[in-house]
Amino acid sequence: xxxxxxxxxxxxxxxxxxxxxxxxxxxxxxxxxxxxxxxxxxxxxxxxxxxxxxxxxxxxxxxxxxxxxxxxxxxxxxxxxxxxxxxxxxxxxxxxxxxxxxxxxxxxxxxxxxxxxxxxxxxxxxxxxxxxxxxxxxxxxxxxxxxxxxxxxxxxxxxxxxxxxxxxxxxxxxxxxxxxxxxxxxxxxxxxxxxxxxxxxxxxxxxxxxxxxxxxxxxxxxxxxxxxxxxxxxxxxxxxxxxxxxxxxxxxxxxxxxxxxxxxxxxxxxxxxxxxxxxxxxxxxxxxxxxxxxxxxxxxxxxxxxxxxxxxxxxxxxxxxxxxxxxxxxxxxxxxxxxxxxxxxxxxxxxxxxxxxxxxxxxxxxxxxxxxxxxxxxxxxxxxxxxxxxxxx
Numbered sequence: 001x002x003x004x005x006x007x008x009x010x011x012x013x014x015x016x017x018x019x020x021x022x023x024x025x026x027x028x029x030x031x032x033x034x035x036x037x038x039x040x041x042x043x044x045x046x047x048x049x050x051x052x053x054x055x056x057x058x059x060x061x062x063x064x065x066x067x068x069x070x071x072x073x074x075x076x077x078x079x080x081x082x083x084x085x086x087x088x089x090x091x092x093x094x095x096x097x098x099x100x101x102x103x104x105x106x107x108x109x110x111x112x113x114x115x116x117x118x119x120x121x122x123x124x125x126x127x128x129x130x131x132x133x134x135x136x137x138x139x140x141x142x143x144x145x146x147x148x149x150x151x152x153x154x155x156x157x158x159x160x161x162x163x164x165x166x167x168x169x170x171x172x173x174x175x176x177x178x179x180x181x182x183x184x185x186x187x188x189x190x191x192x193x194x195x196x197x198x199x200x201x202x203x204x205x206x207x208x209x210x211x212x213x214x215x216x217x218x219x220x221x222x223x224x225x226x227x228x229x230x231x232x233x234x235x236x237x238x239x240x241x242x243x244x245x246x247x248x249x250x251x252x253x254x255x256x257x258x259x260x261x262x263x264x265x266x267x268x269x270x271x272x273x274x275x276x277x278x279x280x281x282x283x284x285x286x287x288x289x290x291x292x293x294x295x296x297x298x299x300x301x302x303x304x305x306x307x308x309x310x311x312x313x314x315x316x317x318x319x320x321x322x323x324x325x326x327x328x329x330x331x332x333x334x335x336x337x338x339x340x341x342x343x344x345x346x347x348x349x350x351x352x353x354x355x356x357x358x359x360x361x362x363x364x365x366x367x368x369x370x371x372x373x374x375x376x377x378x379x380x381x382x383x384x385x386x387x388x389x390x391x392x393x
Contacts, residue, residue, distance in 0.1 A: 002087035005032055006386050007079065008379045009072075010094040011133035013125065014040045016071050020079055021383040023089055025391075029383045032086055033079070037071045039063075044071070048078060068129070069136035076141065090145045092386030093134055094184060094378065096126040096231065098150030099175055105153070105385040107393065108134055108146040116148070122179075122230055125268060145393075147386040151231075154183030154190075157221040162315075165229070178233075180225030182207045184378040186215045189323055191381070193220075196360060196372050200321035204312045206305060207376065208335070209326035210238035210281065214305070216312040224315045226308050232267050235304045236297075238281035241271040242304065273297045283328045283335065302335060306342035313346060319369055322348065324362075325376040336362060340371055 004023040009016060019034035033056070035048035044066045046059040057078065061070075079086050093108070097119035106112055113131060120127045134146055163177045185207050193203060203217045212235040216224040226234030236242040244267070252258040252266075274281035277297035279289055286294040313319045322343065324336050333356050340350045340362060347368035355362045359373035 004089045005086045007091045008382045019379040068132040072136040092147045092382040095130045095148040096123040103156035105149045149382045151181045151183045152179045154187045155180030155222045178228040181227045181231045185376040188381040197321045202316040205323040207326045208329035212237040237272045302338040322371040
């Protein structure tokens, strides 16, 4: 008999990542398979793997006539005919922006989708493509329940003062405020943290990947985020600037004749590690490089993390634990070491050997503040939310 499964979807502009989890009442959903279709719009190609990471299938298509709709139809068909006895009974989606309307997961209806479209200008690199995959599934499988899980939702617990900009207060009623992102990752870490540091109530989590942010968590709830109105704020990222003096943008527009398109490209695609290094946006390449630009980009990255750590520690009134997660956070020991040495003033005592070994604990037994590597799993968090919402419904 086929295993009922929840299909978790993370759709981008040119790729769709998926994971399938067994749909049952176990507290920790079991993964059945995962993979991705990438190259949408150019050279679409698919790789599907089982729960052990072994490749079960690969495929390629011509670029024309194969977009999000065709990709979603293929995934459902492939899972049910090539994976081991899987029957997709629901889909859970990562949706970057839920605005002020959604502070928890929600079943996706036409009315909800209409509301989510208004947030596309706030997350132009993500939101339109998240919604495209949802629409594609709804058209082809109208009876399939779909659930939206929002990267902004976890941060709705931030106090009002943390959500404000120093602009006319009436503009907050128009949705112009600090939202925070990577919430599904932070929620998963908050869920798992008691396994590692059960007494830690004031925690800073550093989500360091191609997208980068940090979050202050108090007793499991977000109280501050390095990201703001959009996912371009805060720390320098793979190709995004992070925080930038808004006066610089006025200068580029008014004195240098830049238009909105050129400014957007600077903010999202030409900056960050790539822009500073002029080598790569991949931290692995930068750490292996002898180029001066690569060294400069790595130093700026670590400096920015340490600076934001100080600010988040101030919000919390001190910290009990620091957590590294996501691609760079989980795998780049030199980055962790640099940050932890800069953070010695907080009471962090680095265990260099443990850090080189990947943790999970990175600090000595007598360190007043502990530091950890905890792998994130946004897909599993979405599966949990989808299962729980459907059970409640």
